[in-house]
Amino acid sequence: MEATLLPNPKDTNATILLMGLRRGGKSSICKVVFHNMQPLDTLYLESTSKPTTEQFSSLIDLSVMELPGQLNYFEPNYDSERLFSSIGALVYVIDSQDEYLNALTNLSMIIEFAYKVNPKINIEVLIHKIDGLSEDYRIDAQRDIMQRTGDELLDLGLEGVQVSFYLTSIFDHSIYEAFSRIVQKLIPELPSLENMLDNLVQHSSIDKVFLFDVNSKIYVATDSSPVDIQTYEVCAEFIDITIDLDDLYVENESGTRKQNSTSQQKELKSVSHLSNGSILYLKQMIRGLALVALIRNDEVRNSANNTTNTNKINSDFSDDNVDVLESSRTNNQDSSLAIIDYNVNLFKQAMMRMWENSRFINPNEPLERGSSAESHLYVSDSNGAGSGLYKGINNNGSTTQDHFN
Ligand SMILES: Nc1nc2c(ncn2[C@@H]2O[C@H](COP(=O)(O)OP(=O)(O)OP(=O)(O)O)[C@@H](O)[C@H]2O)c(=O)[nH]1
Secondary structure (H helix, E strand, O other): OOOEOOOOOOOOOEEEEEEEOOOOOHHHHHHHHHHOOOHHHHHHOOOOOOOEEEEEEOEOEEEEEEOOOOOOOOOOOEOHHHHHHOOOEEEEEEEOOOOOHHHHHHHHHHHHHHHHHOOOOEEEEEEEOHHHOOHHHHHHHHHHHHHHHHHHHHHOOOOOOOEEEEEOOOOOOHHHHHHHHHHHOOOOOHHHHHHHHHHHHHHOOOOEEEEEEOOOOOEEEEOOOOOOHHHHHHHHHHHHHHHHHHHHOOOEEOOEEOOHHHHHHOOOEEEEEOOOOOEEEEEEOOOOEEEEEEEOHHHHHHHHHOOOOOEEEEEEEOOEEEEEEEOOOOOOHHHHHHHHHHHHHHHHHHHHHHHHHOOOOOOOOOOOOOOOOOOOEOOOOOOHHHHOOOOOOOOOOOOOEEEEO
16 A cells, blocks of 8 residues: 655754644644634634644744644554654643543554654653643643653653653643743754853843744743743733834834835834833844843842943853953943843844854845744754754753653
């Protein structure tokens, strides 16, 4: 019998394979995270009947493939071996509001197969729809699912397989947090990006900084301090506010309104002073990304109280040597922001250099904000799809994730 062709991920893409039993929430997750669908609208989604693949590209080219729950991919007429050998991450969705024992048996079977054909694969389990569970029950369900999965894998003789678990719901930011961590593992440049962000935080009075994909609100990198979900929410919402305001206003030029197209090409930047004295800072980066930083009021106050001059220091900004302005000795908020501006510009230049050196840079590609709803994510190298290089990546600060190996 001829093998049925499953969707063929592009070799150069990082590919995420979404699996799970019927009605678990796979299509809803895709629609909410990558197509900005309102969570309540997912109620009307029809059951998916055949495999689907979508491509998203911005910093990396990412394929998200969904396999419907009712199909058995281990029948000989599916070329599952080729499929599993070419993916970066297997994301298995478990409906935590439903009886999940069948799902766990199915999951173990899939892990056994996937691990055999692709030992570098990242295995990610979403304990999904937790919005319907009490706080206590969520923890119990997570513990139970982890325990049972571990036991099943042991029974199958699969020791040392690393599986990551996330508590998720499309009704809050947990699904974005989970996908951020999943996608980050597919970005070969992640350690360099994190180093650069740490350096930025260190020299710019910044409390927390995220590098967001503007369309999906997934963050492709952040500094090494723990991620607090409220800070994430505030920063992610700031992107929407900035874009809404940006669409609202067009610049005047000699008394006449500029064309929208002209204003869209300018670099997006926004600074907002919150009532508690903190500052939100956003600046457009390359390839559909925006840098969003939270600057706490005490930091700003400290810098405002200091009256000595700003010093320029030479510091090692990731792999590229660039100058960074030290902000600890400025005399007011404005100069503090000016320093952040200067340092963020250096960060952007470093990123541009990094991507110019990357194998995927397309010189004709615009560096500015992605223009279509499907203009999304991150970077991969030529073998990124199956490389899984960053499997053991640091997951510090996550309140929703746990893993074992
Ligand atoms: N409460 C809650 N419901 C959810 C969540 N995510 C998805 N759902 C609901 O779950 C139902 C099934 O979602 P789908 O996305 O169609 O599930 P699926 O896994 O794609 O199902 P198949 O296409 O049959 O494989 C829908 O009614 C969604 O609204 C969630 O986080 N919380």
